[in-house]
Amino acid sequence: MSEGGGSFTLDGQVIAFAPGQTILTAATAAGVYIPHLCAHPDFPPHGSCKLCAVTVNGRDGSACTIEAAPGQEVRSDTPELHEIRRVLLQMLFVEGNHFCPGCEKSGRCKLQALAYDLEMLSPHFVQFFPHREIDASHPEFFLDFNRCIMCELCVRASRDVDGKNIFALAGRGRESHIIVNSPSGRLGDTDFAATDKAAEVCPVGAILRKEVGFATPIGARLYDQAPISQVDLQVDLPGREK
Template identity: 75%
Template sequence: MSDYETFLLDGRPVRFERGQTILEAALAAGHYIPNLCHHPEFKPHGSCKLCTIKVNGRYGSACTVKAMPGQEVSSDTPELNGNRRVLLQMLFVEGSHFCPGCEKSGNCALQALAYDLEMLTPHYAHFYPSRPLDASHPDVLIDFNRCIMCELCVRASREVDGKNVFALAGRGVASHVVVNSPSGKLADTDFALTDKAAHICPVGAILPKRVGFAVPIGSRTYDVDAISTLAERRATEEA
């Protein structure tokens, strides 16, 4: 018996270690599968559904389905990419994503995925949410209108910072992130700029204050390289 096992991703064999999810194995092998709520340091979340794949003909989330020998996985297909584009469009219309006015532009995973999947229009009628901003904290600003409910800040604050500053409340489209303080304001928590949660937001919902255009638009991470190219390159470097 060989010391590794493989599954097939879009026809190519991918090696994996027992216990890895399909997404982990694919990323490690340098094969990009679009994802938003996934973060290598945290347990699978499975909420954004960008990584939806087909495993032996059945739909599943690459970030939660464990890799098994002999699986036939399809990911980079017109159907799945088309559905991913719709999911991105849903996130764009649900929130308020005005890229030209956002300091995260060029470093934003939502935007980068939209580039990668060639999303040219948000397509659906906009929801125009009116969620309040929280600028109470001296060092960090939160624009909840940009939140995509991935709960990375919730997870980072609980699991890494040990502070439990955020929680997801509400239901359905009324879902929203709340701040754990009697006032509901970030200033009344022990949140700090050095927290993991201050830097984990994949979009521009949580931003450090007084930082702007340190890197000019046009030279930022995903302006230079596509998010898929970057992920693939990272895998090669780590290998």
């Protein structure tokens, strides 16, 4: 279908794509932002967060998993799709314990930044207030599962890049949760290291480096001045988060 590349339209704008690109990667390369959380330029499509909900020729789908094909008519920047995304964000917020004022990731958290950009004013739904653990056993990092959104970026990074297989997703439904592969189940008993890819991919504040704290003043943080739809286009283009 897409052997030779070609172009599709995204909200009326013509987007050229190379063979193998998805709608999301082609749009990003062309400088058009489509909201996403579980997609990462260094990893194959995953498709779990569904923030990149689009319509392709009138059919619902995920921009991160659908391969670009010539002539597709893709819609992304519509009130209906933004409403879906806002509700998905609200779901992620009520599912965990997202207490932004006390989170060191605040200001550079993708979940929070998308909530700002899509103007999510409240979580709307009933909070689940789940009981989730904090693991501070590692000398350099801590895990706060209260903030986990199950994107599995750490799972994928540790397995596919670091070759360590430190994280796994267990459970099902709302009982889904990340587990750590060590006899004690704690991060301190793994060979997790600051140089790991898994140490830098978490889009939220679930995996954080210790002794950093609120280093950057409010106002100077990644998403303080400009929305993620502008900032991430600069960040994602070279294929690196930061």
